Amino acid sequence: MSSRCDSRSWIGTIVAIVFVGPLFAQTVFADDKADADLRQQARELFPPLPKDASTNERPITPERVRLGRMLFFDSRISVDGSTSCSRCHLPSFYGTDALTQSIAVGNKRAPRNAPTVFYTALQVSQHWDGRFVDVEDQARKALTGPGFGNADEQSVEKRLEAIGGYPAAFREAFPGDQKPVSAQNLALAIGAFERTLIVPSRFDEYLAGKTDALSSDERAGLRLFIEKDCVQCHKGAGVGGTGYRKFGVFSDYRAATGTKNPDKGRFEVTKKSADVDKFKIPGLRDVAVTPPYFHDGSVNRLNDAVKVMGKVQLDVDLADVEVNAIVAFLNSLTGPIPADYERVPRLPAGGFVPSTPAH
Amino acid sequence: MSSRCDSRSWIGTIVAIVFVGPLFAQTVFADDKADADLRQQARELFPPLPKDASTNERPITPERVRLGRMLFFDSRISVDGSTSCSRCHLPSFYGTDALTQSIAVGNKRAPRNAPTVFYTALQVSQHWDGRFVDVEDQARKALTGPGFGNADEQSVEKRLEAIGGYPAAFREAFPGDQKPVSAQNLALAIGAFERTLIVPSRFDEYLAGKTDALSSDERAGLRLFIEKDCVQCHKGAGVGGTGYRKFGVFSDYRAATGTKNPDKGRFEVTKKSADVDKFKIPGLRDVAVTPPYFHDGSVNRLNDAVKVMGKVQLDVDLADVEVNAIVAFLNSLTGPIPADYERVPRLPAGGFVPSTPAH
Numbered sequence: 082m083s084s085r086c087d088s089r090s091w092i093g094t095i096v097a098i099v100f101v102g103p104l105f106a107q108t109v110f111a112d113d114k115a116d117a118d119l120r121q122q123a124r125e126l127f128p129p130l131p132k133d134a135s136t137n138e139r140p141i142t143p144e145r146v147r148l149g150r151m152l153f154f155d156s157r158i159s160v161d162g163s164t165s166c167s168r169c170h171l172p173s174f175y176g177t178d179a180l181t182q183s184i185a186v187g188n189k190r191a192p193r194n195a196p197t198v199f200y201t202a203l204q205v206s207q208h209w210d211g212r213f214v215d216v217e218d219q220a221r222k223a224l225t226g227p228g229f230g231n232a233d234e235q236s237v238e239k240r241l242e243a244i245g246g247y248p249a250a251f252r253e254a255f256p257g258d259q260k261p262v263s264a265q266n267l268a269l270a271i272g273a274f275e276r277t278l279i280v281p282s283r284f285d286e287y288l289a290g291k292t293d294a295l296s297s298d299e300r301a302g303l304r305l306f307i308e309k310d311c312v313q314c315h316k317g318a319g320v321g322g323t324g325y326r327k328f329g330v331f332s333d334y335r336a337a338t339g340t341k342n343p344d345k346g347r348f349e350v351t352k353k354s355a356d357v358d359k360f361k362i363p364g365l366r367d368v369a370v371t372p373p374y375f376h377d378g379s380v381n382r383l384n385d386a387v388k389v390m391g392k393v394q395l396d397v398d399l400a401d402v403e404v405n406a407i408v409a410f411l412n413s414l415t416g417p418i419p420a421d422y423e424r425v426p427r428l429p430a431g432g433f434v435p436s437t438p439a440h
Numbered sequence: 441m442s443s444r445c446d447s448r449s450w451i452g453t454i455v456a457i458v459f460v461g462p463l464f465a466q467t468v469f470a471d472d473k474a475d476a477d478l479r480q481q482a483r484e485l486f487p488p489l490p491k492d493a494s495t496n497e498r499p500i501t502p503e504r505v506r507l508g509r510m511l512f513f514d515s516r517i518s519v520d521g522s523t524s525c526s527r528c529h530l531p532s533f534y535g536t537d538a539l540t541q542s543i544a545v546g547n548k549r550a551p552r553n554a555p556t557v558f559y560t561a562l563q564v565s566q567h568w569d570g571r572f573v574d575v576e577d578q579a580r581k582a583l584t585g586p587g588f589g590n591a592d593e594q595s596v597e598k599r600l601e602a603i604g605g606y607p608a609a610f611r612e613a614f615p616g617d618q619k620p621v622s623a624q625n626l627a628l629a630i631g632a633f634e635r636t637l638i639v640p641s642r643f644d645e646y647l648a649g650k651t652d653a654l655s656s657d658e659r660a661g662l663r664l665f666i667e668k669d670c671v672q673c674h675k676g677a678g679v680g681g682t683g684y685r686k687f688g689v690f691s692d693y694r695a696a697t698g699t700k701n702p703d704k705g706r707f708e709v710t711k712k713s714a715d716v717d718k719f720k721i722p723g724l725r726d727v728a729v730t731p732p733y734f735h736d737g738s739v740n741r742l743n744d745a746v747k748v749m750g751k752v753q754l755d756v757d758l759a760d761v762e763v764n765a766i767v768a769f770l771n772s773l774t775g776p777i778p779a780d781y782e783r784v785p786r787l788p789a790g791g792f793v794p795s796t797p798a799h
Contacts, residue, residue, distance in 0.1 A: 154530075154532045155532070156530070156537070156538070157538060161543060162537070162538060162539045162543070163539075163543045163547075171515075171784075172784045173513045173514070173784050173785060173786060173787045174787055174789075175786070175789075178515070178521070179515070179516060179521065179787075179789070179790065179791055179792050180521045180522075180791070180792055181791065181792070184520060184521070184522045187547055188522075188546055188547035369789070370786075370789045371789065372789050372790060372791035373791025373792075374791075378791060381790070381791045418786065423783055423784060423786075424782055424783040424784075425530075425531045425532050425782060425783075425784065426532060427532060427534070427777065427782075428532045428533060428538075430533075430534075430538075430728070430729045430730065430731050431538065431731060431740070432538060432539070432540065432731035432732025432733075432737060432740040433538050433539055433540070433732075
């Protein structure tokens, strides 16, 4: 019995080696080659995600990050104590607020959708129209903008001075500074924190060489994403965020999204006719978990957003199966929520009398 | 040399044993006796903190807690997507919002201060005037109240049905239920989560027998807290929250707090003249980290609040040194933030079109 089995299995093995083996190896090697080519292409388009988005001009220190994290979550920087950076960039919603347009001080609705704060420090500029040069510029100007109640910087500084714990935290973050509690330092600290909000996803494992970090469906989606030329814009470590592009290259975006919003994007900043309807190319990291989509939050489902993109940007009618594949790939761009974001900081105690009238 | 030293140290030892030892032992034992008495008194006033606030009528299951935690942090249960339970009970501020009075949907300011949600399920009722019988009652009625935009229950149920992830989570939390996604189940789930928000502080270690869990200053404060009869009201596992008491037993509270608020407390619910100015006795756990104080948030500093209490409730002018001691004790009631509160849940993705008009 055992010898018969042995001889049969020997015959099987010889057959396998002589006939099936080469066929199998050919297929496997062809797949390996295709996979290697795909990854090679991807690596050229998507350079490695940095550990953080600090630069020589914008260095980060643990003390600045610690302070910035506190300020980011502290609603007492707004005039009525209702609004912090995290009101529009909630940890529960991957750094967004799940609204078409954010709501802030005075129940005012912002003109555009709040993108995730994760990875945003990698981008060429901040806001959909690029009106802020970097996250520090955004933080400082937001502080005195309508979202936070048009405060003056001095009143915010005075408020922070009065909250036990903040003056010391500012001093630690900005040693040697004559006036540590300042709007400028607030912006630098919040910016430092935001520059840490960068966490690799499965896609980064794939780029680093682990083929099966992406399923075969996701790899097929990546291939389509490249072949259909989505990567014309959505490239770089942030999978976008590197420049501006007209929304609606081949047809008016408003027809495709059903929006009645007259928003002309970067034109609002530059007033150049060439910039009409131009928007910053959004980074697509975490895109699957941060609906609704586009600058006006006009589209709820990612599949629909991909279809619109194909139509108005590339003049391509993507088939459902193609859309599904691309969406599968986009899902692999969902990273973990940064640990120090999902777990919010404890803030120094201090009551606050809002200026909002009672109703 | 060494023998002289030895004989000297022997003489010292003998002196110590014969003369100093008994004096020392007497002092230590007297201190031990006083400490033991103090702890015994404290244990009679403050029964052990339960692991959670579940009851036979309000059982909790991991599935309900998990769902309730999600709903608690989900702003999509409000009509405009701006407000969740956590808008007034922020993790960063120990389950409060650091405002005198909370701000919710439509920029409306609530008539009273939001107390911490921690330990609240232990209390005899919910809200300052006890208008809600328990946390589930509060959650259900808040959902359709002004804070969340006067929604009808059906519209909220419909919204939750449409968010991928919620129907399954409701089914798991309420197996066998014909209509799992319901306002009633939402309230039961949020209540179940809130019933878990109970974490021991150093004071509980002290009660359990670890004397040096409290410093000698804090123990002195505890002694005063008992001797001055603060414990007439602030007793029980929650250090309060067991009933109602007139705010201003010996003089009008408005004069002491400087408030112009005409709030008559429980009278607003019962319309009985005996209930004018009666409020639920607040639980004092986490009191040191949850300013501002009183039902109207009229007092910012804990020292001032303790002084007001002595004056209007006990007809006692507490000296600063006494106030400091009591405040030292109150600091020992600060517990850790529950881990599943400080770390917020990830919510299922789904964009939301707010009904708030654009500004």
